Amino acid sequence: MAWLTQILEVLAALVAAPLFLGWVNKCRAWLQNRSAPSLLQPYRGIRKLFFKDAVIAENASPLFRLAPYVVFGAMVLAAAIIPSMGTRLPFSSAADAIALVGLLATARVFQSLAAMDVGTAFGSLGARREMMIGFLAEPALLMVIFVASLISATTALPVISERLAVQSVGLYPSLAFTAVAFTMVLLAENARIPVDNPATHLELTMIHEAMLLEYSARHLALMEWAAALKLFNYACIGFALFVPWGVSTTATGPAGLLFAIPLLAAKLAVAGVGLALIETLSAKLRVFRAPEFLATAFLLAVLGLLVRLLLGS
Amino acid sequence: MILTPLTLCLLLLALWAVIGVAGLARPTSLRYVARTLYPLGALCGIALAAVAAVSITWAPERLVLPFGLPDLPFHVRSDALSSAFLFLLGAAAAGISFFGAGYFRSGEGTAPGLLCLQYHLFLASMGFVLLADDAYGFMVAWESMALTSYFLVTTQHRIPEIRRAGFLYLLIAHLGAIAILLSFGVMQGGSWQFTFDAMRAAQLPSGWAAVAFLLAIFGFGAKAGLVPLHVWLPEAHPAAPSPVSALMSGVMLKTAVYGVLRVTFDLLGEPASWWGLVPLGIGLLTAMYGVVFAAVQTDMKRLLAYSSIENIGILFTGIGLAVVFHGAGMAVLAALALIAVLYHALNHAFMKSLLFLGTGAVLHATGERNLGRLGGLIRRMPWVAWLTLVGALAISGLPPLNGFVSEWLLLQAFLFAHRVPQTFVNMLLPLGAAVVVLAAALAAYVMVKFYGVVFLGQPREAALARAHDPGALEKLGLVWLALGCVLLGLLPAPVVGLLGSVTAQLGVGSLPQGASPWWVLEPLPDRDATYAPLVFLAAIVLVVVLTFQLVGRMFHRRVRRGAPWDCGFVRLDARMQDTAEGFGQPIRRIFQSFFAIEREQPTPFDRAPRYSIVVTDRLWRALYLPLAGLVQRAADAVAWLQQGRIAAYLLYSFVTLVTLLALVL
Structure with missing residues (x-):
């Protein structure tokens, strides 16, 4: 039964991640009075790329070709650790929340290294900016997770989620601080608007897209899919920490899963609207304002930690 | 003489000294010195590591040597703490010596035979530092370590900067040695017996104990490169030949960590809780200082030297944490923090040696240390590039390699620390955790810069096209160290179990026995926090292979090679890539x-x-x-x-x- 949840979760993440991206894009288009692309557009894009011939720069090393697989693999693995539907995940004993952050960092490092591999101006620019955002976002994310693990006395994500879901009826003030911090990290890490623009193709302002410039065909498809998975995973981490109610636990049994799946869909739908709203209402920051944005997130998370320790709430 | 672990260790150290002296027999014959003596030294190192690994769980053992200073025979003693560090010394030295066998050439300043003597005496004196059981023996070994390493640093003594770096190193090393000597002087507590046993027995008033502790932190901190005594480190480590840089960064800095642990937990006995705040604070400052400076360096060996300062900062942070917990009577957490320190020391010995040897190979192949003149070496030197990648990923603290394990343990210790009696410590600790996490994330930045600029991209100089991989012995050395990084990363639970005997023997405490199998690391069973790197690695490899196969089967595997796209720009050249200065610019600004x-x-x-x-x-x-x-x-x-x-x-x-x-x- 536990393995069923595990496999179901990974498959759901793989399938639903592009859909979630499509939903965010659709909401954004509606909010901006544009005609919206189809919900299935991300799938079509990925499928088209898989059929194309891969063109690789002459001087690209094997690291360049390996990176998309590693990044994609890391995101799939992350999906297996995050309790999006059920908390009884056999695989999650292999990696706790700190290891999850490490896994996301591995993906980032490989992506940045691959971007530097061909030796183009934009690639290394993107890598540098990505690492700049990463070194601030990663500690902020860890601090967010630390607050939750202080409340639940563990660093295992499913256990955190389960304990938060069962114990807390009221809201923790410390979690309120960290929820804001987490949203900021999510925006930065997924190349969303105040920090980066997923729709931009203006070279000098790109971060995430600049790293993918040299990729084509199946490698690009995997990278795009991995980016969608990353957004999906971040959303699920957010649910696990801040709205854990409704996931199937040991107490609810298999029937809980029937309830958890539609609930996850509902949470994702709401999160997509929220994300589109934030992106529509804010303007993109200059690159050197991004560290300030992330430092704010980091300090908010630390503040949450202090609130938790001092007031015990 | 009876063969016990202690006598075996002493014999192996003596053998190192003999190998060194043998170098003088034919000092200019590179064939004899490099191809025979260095591999022999490496085998000695492996043997030492094996003996230490076995004896770490054994009871302490002591001996009075029949020689020493006039009328003062040397006392030696091996216990779990010294075994842990002897293992570090032996295992790291083995890889470095294999590499050195292929690396040292004639015409590099000092004659090969003399260099061999200095190198092996350096190894032997580091070993004796770990075994010494009285202040005299300790100081003699400590000073010969400083002197031999000084001569090794100034191998190319014709260059004025190198002489200057050597002088700075010697100066600060001696400031530190004076402080250590004074610390021993305080610790003998009026008995005028300078054996460590007398110091263990001495009942110091708490004020004097604190003085001894602070002197020890200053003295060993000077050797370790704690801020503000770190200035010699980025000068001296790059000046030395690469295997020596590897030994100094990977191993010698750890003898200072050993010294602090020996004084704090063994000789002084019961450290007070507030003492820990000193190494904790200085350690955090050092970690941030080191990593921020590493990010803006343009010389690859200086970059690594600053990264060593960062890691020393993290080690001292862990020591401080262990002292705070120990003083507050929280045995399990103190043991956890101390194990994290020992684990990280071991990890750093492997990863930093690996990285320094990688830069050595690059230096020999290209003659360049300046990041601005390197690039694209992954295509010319695949062995060095891929093995260095292991070290770079490990030191960035990425799972499933070894750097992550010690970071994980340290964060677990920080995270469950919220019941220290003093409220202000309680408030400071999360901030400490935040700084550690920030430093670790910055370390990844530094390593992407280092690796990306040296090995990836286009070659920045035409001469780089002639670079090639080093010989078999050098590869062997690199493989040995990379294997160490991987194994320490994949098998954390057995290693933590062995290191647990160190904390138990020091009376710090031990971790509770969990019911987890050997491949799962679960230091605190009541916390549900587990980490199983083998499963982790298996899963990621499985997903990668499966994806590769499925994509190939369902679609196709066609690949065409073409010019880089770069948004359609056609006249791309190597100078358009990010330079090392450019990559460090965000850090310089922030x-x-x-x-x-x-x-x-x-x-x-x-x-x-x-x-x-x-x-x-x-x-x-x-x-x-x-x-x-x-x-x-x-x-x-x-x-x-x-x-x-x-x-x-x-x-x-x-x-x-x-x-x-x-x-x-």
Whole structure:
């Protein structure tokens, strides 16, 4: 039964991640009075790329070709650790929340290294900016997770989620601080608007897209899919920490899963609207304002930690 | 003589010394010295590591050697703590010696035979530091370690900068040695017995114990490179030949960590809780300082040296944490923090040695240390590039390699620390965790810069096209160290179990026995926090292979090679890539207050525009130059006594004599 949840979760993440991206894009288009692309557009894009011939720069090393697989693999693995539907995940004993952050960092490092591999101006620019955002976002994310693990006395994500879901009826003030911090990290890490623009193709302002410039065909498809998975995973981490109610636990049994799946869909739908709203209402920051944005997130998370320790709430 | 682990270790150390002396037999024959003696030394290292690994769970064992200073025979003792560090020494030295066998060439300053003597005496004296059981033996070994490493640093003594770096190193090493000596002087507690046993038995008043502790932190901190005593490290480590840099960064810095642990948890016995805040605070500062400076370096060996400062900071942070917990009577957490320290010391020995040897291979293949003239070496030197990648990923703290494990353990210790009796410590600890996490994330930045600029991208110089992989022995050394990184990363639970015997023997405490199988690391069973790197690695490999196969089967595997796209720009050349300065620019901007920056910018009317930027350490101007000026002034004042006339000196002698007589009579 536990393995069923595990496999179901990974498959759901793989399938639903592009859909979630499509939903965010659709909401954004509606909010901006544009005609919206189809919900299935991300799938079509990925499928088209898989059929194309891969063109690789002459001087690209094997690291360049390996990176998309590693990044994609890391995101799939992350999906297996995050309790999006059920908390009884056999695989999650292999990696706790700190290891999850490490896994996301591995993906980032490989992506940045691959971007530097061909030796183009934009690639290394993107890598540098990505690492700049990463070194601030990663500690902020860890601090967010630390607050939750202080409340639940563990660093295992499913256990955190389960304990938060069962114990807390009221809201923790410390979690309120960290929820804001987490949203900021999510925006930065997924190349969303105040920090980066997923729709931009203006070279000098790109971060995430600049790293993918040299990729084509199946490698690009995997990278795009991995980016969608990353957004999906971040959303699920957010649910696990801040709205854990409704996931199937040991107490609810298999029937809980029937309830958890539609609930996850509902949470994702709401999160997509929220994300589109934030992106529509804010303007993109200059690159050197991004560290300030992330430092704010980091300090908010630390503040949450202090609130938790001092007031015990 | 009975063969016990202790006598075996001593024999192996003596063998190292003998190998060194044997180098003098034919000092100029590279074939004899490099191809015979260094591999022998490496085998000695493996044997030492094996003995230490077995004896770590054994009871302590002591011996009085039949020689030593006049009338003062050396005491030696091996226990779990020294075994842990002997293992580190042996295992890391084995890889470095294999590499060194292929690396050292004639024409690099000191003759090969002499270098071999210095190198092996350096190894042996580090080993003796770990075994010494009295202050005399310890100081003799400590000083011979400093001297041999000084000579190794100044191998290319014809270059003035290297002589200067060597002098700075020697100076600070001796400041540290004086502090250590004073610390021992305090710890003997009036018994005037300088054996460690006497120090263990001495009952010091708490004030004097604190003085001894602070002196030890200062003394060993000078050797380890704690801020503000770190200035010698980025000068001396790059100046040495690469295998020596690897030994100094990977192993010698750890002897300072060993010294602090020995003094704090063994000789002083019961450290007070507040002591821990000193290494904790300095450690955090050092970690941030080191990593921020590493990010802006343009010389690859200096970059690694600064990264060593960062790791030393993390080690001292862990030591501070362990002392705080120990003083507060929280045995399990103290053991956890101490195990994290030992684990990280071991990890750092492997990863940093690997990285330094990687730079050594690059240096020999290209003759360049400057990041601005390297690039694209992954295509010319695949062995070095891929093995260095292991080290770079490990030191960035990425799972499933070894750097992550110790970071994970340290964070677990930080995270469950919220019941220390003092409230203000309680408040400070999360901030400490935040700094550790920030430093670790910055370390990843530094390593992406290092690896990306050296091995990826396009070659920045035409000469790089002739670079090639090193010989078999050098590869063997790199493989040995990379394997160490991987194994320490994949098998954390057995290693933590072995290191647990160190904390148990020191009386710090031990981790509770969990019910987890050997491949799952679960240090605190009541916390549900587990980490199983083998499963982790298996899963990621499975997903990668499965994805590769499925994509190939369902679609196709066709690949075409073409010119880089770069948004359609056709005249791409190597100078358009990010330079090392460029990659460090965000850090330079965000952490501006750390640096003293001198910038020279062109004006619009310049005929030949030039842009230059020099980033230096603020502490030079704020601390060292005033201090040096003070010493100079004091020396000038004293120089007044030197009148240069025989009558004046006779007068001094007369006055001294009269004063002494007056005192005695």
